[in-house]
Amino acid sequence: xxxxxxxxxxxxxxxxxxxxxxxxxxxxxxxxxxxxxxxxxxxxxxxxxxxxxxxxxxxxxxxxxxxxxxxxxxxxxxxxxxxxxxxxxxxxxxxxxxxxxxxxxxxxxxx
Amino acid sequence: xxxxxxxxxxxxxxxxxxxxxxxxxxxxxxxxxxxxxxxxxxxxxxxxxxxxxxxxxxxxxxxxxxxxxxxxxxxxxxxxxxxxxxxxxxxxxxxxxxxxxxxxxxxxxxxxxxx
Numbered sequence: 001x002x003x004x005x006x007x008x009x010x011x012x013x014x015x016x017x018x019x020x021x022x023x024x025x026x027x028x029x030x031x032x033x034x035x036x037x038x039x040x041x042x043x044x045x046x047x048x049x050x051x052x053x054x055x056x057x058x059x060x061x062x063x064x065x066x067x068x069x070x071x072x073x074x075x076x077x078x079x080x081x082x083x084x085x086x087x088x089x090x091x092x093x094x095x096x097x098x099x100x101x102x103x104x105x106x107x108x109x110x111x
Numbered sequence: 112x113x114x115x116x117x118x119x120x121x122x123x124x125x126x127x128x129x130x131x132x133x134x135x136x137x138x139x140x141x142x143x144x145x146x147x148x149x150x151x152x153x154x155x156x157x158x159x160x161x162x163x164x165x166x167x168x169x170x171x172x173x174x175x176x177x178x179x180x181x182x183x184x185x186x187x188x189x190x191x192x193x194x195x196x197x198x199x200x201x202x203x204x205x206x207x208x209x210x211x212x213x214x215x216x217x218x219x220x221x222x223x224x225x226x
Contacts, residue, residue: 004153031210031212032214034214034215036217041199041220041222042219042220043115043117043201043217043218043219043220044154044201044217045217046214046215046216046217049214087153087154089153089154091212093210096209096210096212097144097159097161097166097167097208097209097212098144098156098159098167098169099144099146099154099156099203099215100156101146101153101154101155102153103151103152103153104153
């Protein structure tokens, strides 16, 4: 069964203080790894899809990377509006109709 | 903002009642997936519909059922509501199925409270 573990569970940063979120996964044949951002009480907002080890994608202050066992979401010089829960999910050949999510990392950026 | 819409936004029901949640998928998408998200947890897969057929199901009892219509909109029905059914219900739409399924885009969710 696919498994996704995110760490840390919560992260508090000062504005401008860069850091990384981790997503480790165990799957039977990775089709894609997805990062979503979720604001309280709202649906997840799509950020990135990564398909193969070594792939990187960037969007504004966010950069996602992928290895064969884990993915990192790097946040450079974060702002208070980056505060949200960041969810990692995998789509695999073992259960190719669904996404398996981690529990998320709650990021708080203080001004 | 995605083109996925859900209704209602909030709902309060009592234990034992039945509820129907609705989802309109994004234009051009033919696959709809439903997820349940408890507070502080990641979304858990309920089931998926592709071109009006159930395409896969998670570990949810049969009292969770669904439909997909010819326009690819979808309903989630939950019978005999239990207190633990209180959660945010998310609908996601995408194109394709199986290995070829593309990115899932989520709606805003329906918050269900069972008293």
